[in-house]
Amino acid sequence: MTADQLTIVGKPVRKVDGVELVTGKAKFAGDLQFPGLLHGYARRAGIPAGYIKSVDVALALKVPGVVDILRGEDIPGPNIMGILPPYDQPLLATEDIRYEGESICLVVAESRDAARAGARAIKIDLEEIEPILDIDEAMAEGSRKIHPGGNIVVSKNLIKGDIDKGFREADVIVENTYRTSHQEHAYMEPESVCAVPESNGRVTVYASCQSPYHLRGHIAANLNLPASRVKVVQAFTGGSFGGKDDVASEIGALAAVAALRTGRPVRIAHDREESIIGSNLRHPSRIYYRTGAKKDGTITAREFKIILDGGAYASESPFVVMKALIHATGPYSVPNVRGSSTAVYTNKTYSGAFRGFGVPQGIYGSECQIEELALALNMDPLELRRKNGLKPGDSTGTGQIFEESVGMQACIDRVDDCRKEMADAPEPDPDRWLYGTGYSGVIQGISNGAEGIDVVGGSVQAMQDGSILVGVGLTELGQGSRTVFAQIAAEVMGVTIDQVTVRPVDTDSVHDSGPTVASRSTTVGGMAVWKAAQNVKKSLVSMAALMFKAEEEMVILKENFAILAVDDSARIPLASVATAAYWTGFPLMDLVFSKAPVADYDEETTQGNIYIAYNYGCHLMKIRIDRYTGRVEVLRHVAAHDLGKVVNPLGVEGQVMGASLTGFGLAHLEKIQMKDGHIQNANFADYAVPTIKDRIPTETISVEDYNPTGPYGVKGIGEPPVAGAAAAFANAVADATGIRFTRLPITRQDIVKALQKQQEDSHGSFSKDWRR
């Protein structure tokens, strides 16, 4: 189907579940009410490392309103959580304390206040030990083991070509070490679940969550019940960005256990402090890069060592390690590569999935390298990217070759166009403001790839009135996937979008569709909907052909009608067709299991085919810095991405803007302050979530390089701009100041300090133009 024949895909469409949201009628998990509702609240360790010597709940049980107190021993199942093996995290700690947010008891009470009072009344005797807070200390020979298997969560290598030969061929070599800090998801809705015991022996858990099937599995295991006895329903979810996975399984399982013990519904709703301390953060990183190139700019080799601070538990570290590894060469063709990626345990809040999934950290370092290389080669930074940027038929860092849908060069071209049109006029007030422009190249794998099998269930059902009900096992988190699924179903079925309803995810309705991650909703989920819709469409077309007494090829479904191809006035309302199809016995529902090709690569070298597609991007950021106060203003930000096909322009722009601001936050504003293993700023007064005053003027450019593995050629766009904006900002600061900052965030204070030092070093005068 060519683009000009599409009626809904590619058009700006309002969010299909938007009315509920703008009117306040949408029910988030914390809004649900059930008769007899109890409230759960966890008593946490409050120390980063130690052992539990004793726990006494006798007094706490006497606190008015307290109904029950759970300890680890009370969990019928194995008392473990974690998205992935090694499943090393207890729901309720029974022996070791590995981070300050560790839950030890869950108090269940008639009110939130009573639960808190109960938690305070529990007597816990802890033996505190010296926490391990530094990655080097954690990796040092003979250091205390945070987990029985040691302090390495996982370590993987990537080996391609001949690294020594690559560096021998290089005329110029740059190397540096880059660091990034913890970042908090800061979704506006803190985590919340509500578990309701059902009369039929089942339990239903309404959750603010990202991956309901993970949740179902964890809850069932910890209840020691078959998974078929557990139903998870995703409530409206106020953002997730990777964050509502582990923690949702934690509170979901605890609430379910408490609900079955007490026979009453139980809500666990985190406050903001619990949300920051007691759920995963973005991995801090230390990344060493060494890159070699010929005089003409051709990159010949790259060596790297990525170390991620995983915190107290594995969470999704094993996958984040892989993702950082796979993306370590960026969107460039590099023939000789050798490097490793490692996650390390420390006694801090655990790190896990966060929009970008290890890619922003790596791309930041990698793109600093590109810019440093451009300086060393005295070459234009965009030209250098163009020279090495991936093209169809090139080999990625893992040796995967895509013959199609590699839009990197087009992204660079579009950014170059913007640069050309930027006036070369002198900038105002140069005595006060330092001006700089930075670029970045981005790549982000679409689909689960090396993270496991990628399957999604999608169901499409036509009602007798011709309206369509869609069910998909992937969650709407604000990213607009429900709207995209509705568009795809409407496009296939020839109905207007108001005829389509996409139901909330409920684990009873479609089969396990895995996690909603990896920018895969539109691509893999959309494919399931597309296929299921095609099958239902067949029934309607067959019925219409009978009614028209024409060949099936002559029937078109369009605008809620079946229409005869040769005569646009020959129309039967789809409602009549659907009703007739129903009474004739044509199937009007289909459930499809859509599966992406399985990743196939060598475990030792990480060479092979990983993803079904990549999103490519190129960013430009122009800033100015007040040289006296360090204040940064972003004057222009261009984000060009090859996303295959735009399904909903409104949604794409929203994703690019939102992800870019999160990237800007990572690079400039946001920092978890950690002191002796305690988070100091676990609230929104002290943790700087970007406000509208920090808004950046992002311009979204979409390059549509058709992807054969996605419906209508689509890829995904949810994550890549995070890396793009963060790296472009770092490079813009370097361009403006002449100082290469090697740690994110680069805060205003960092900039002022560095400028002062620069001034002192140059004997009291600012170097007007450091480049000369």
Added chain:
Amino acid sequence: METIELTFTLNQREVTVSVAPNRRLLDILREELHLTGTKEGCGIGECGACTVLLNGRTVNSCLILAGQAQGSEIITIEGVEKAGGKLHPLQESFLEKGAVQCGFCTPGMVLSALALLRKNSTPNVDEIREAISGNLCRCTGYKQIVEAIQAAAGKLQRK
């Protein structure tokens, strides 16, 4: 604990509730009056998710204690829709411009915008920025929210 009798006008209807004097207005709205459109994002006045209009001015309902609501006039997101369930132009514009993603910040955003448009029918970008600077949104990057408020101002002008 002792309770106080609280009477105020909520979305143009008089209501009376009996609550502990230290209850937050946010809890009274959500738990006593079952109006859950007002959200709690931080509980300390930093995120704006709990924004309501109190005597025409935006307040963070997580910082308002029961007594302060006595005799006041309060508008929550549930009171923004026009009669007959017709969306307010602001709500229309939020949908039209893509200003809603997860929607958790949306009720607060809409109320802050409403307060702005009531005193300033032609706000410029800086005034919009100021008006919603107390409302955090992690999803949208704010651009589409600004556009939505501008569009709504235009629509209200033309009326």
